Amino acid sequence: MELYGSYTSPFVRHCRIALAESGQHFDFIDTDYEQSALGSPAQRVPFLRIGELQLHDSSSILKYIREHSGDEFLTDLITFDRYCLVNTALDTCINLFLLERDGFTAEQIPYLQRQQNRINAILQELNNIDWPAKAPWNDATIRLVCFLDWALFRKRLNLTAYPKLLAILEQAREKDLFASTAPPA
DSSP states (O other), X not given: OEEEEOTTOHHHHHHHHHHHHHTOOOEEEEOOHHHHHHHOTTOSSOEEEETTEEEOSHHHHHHHHHHHTTOOSXXXXXXXXXXXXXXXXXXXXXXXXXXXXXXXXXXXXXXXXXXXXXXXXXXXHHHTSOOOSSSSOOHHHHHHHHHHHHHXXXXXXXXXXXXXXXXXXXXXXXXXXXXXXXXXX
């Protein structure tokens, strides 16, 4: 099994955490933009190769990992909805980050400001949730932690207005599995 991705990607990090939790052996292949464009029609990371099978999105990879190890992936509607909400904020935040690298900012383009507002509204909604106090966490919670840590690593968000989100991130940072998969400092 080969997982292609980057050490800084929150999507890849979530897959690395799930693989470590499952105990499944895998080879990690550090992959850049050019390699991901060649290796996957989605032209992004992660992607997973298992013999002839290739999975192109972190969600399908997580479903494979969980089910292959005898666990379940996002077992109820509310958990699935939270996972989707985090994904929306994460995708939007990454897009704004990459557009800013190309010189486009929310201050310049009203559409991008609406996208920033989307992130803020989702963060407020996520902050209103009573997240589990300690691990083991489900994939919605793990995705949330990967997103928040990435956003702080990339200096994309200020989380001081979201104390519940900060609290869960601090709890995660105390766990070896989260610390060992954190983006490089």
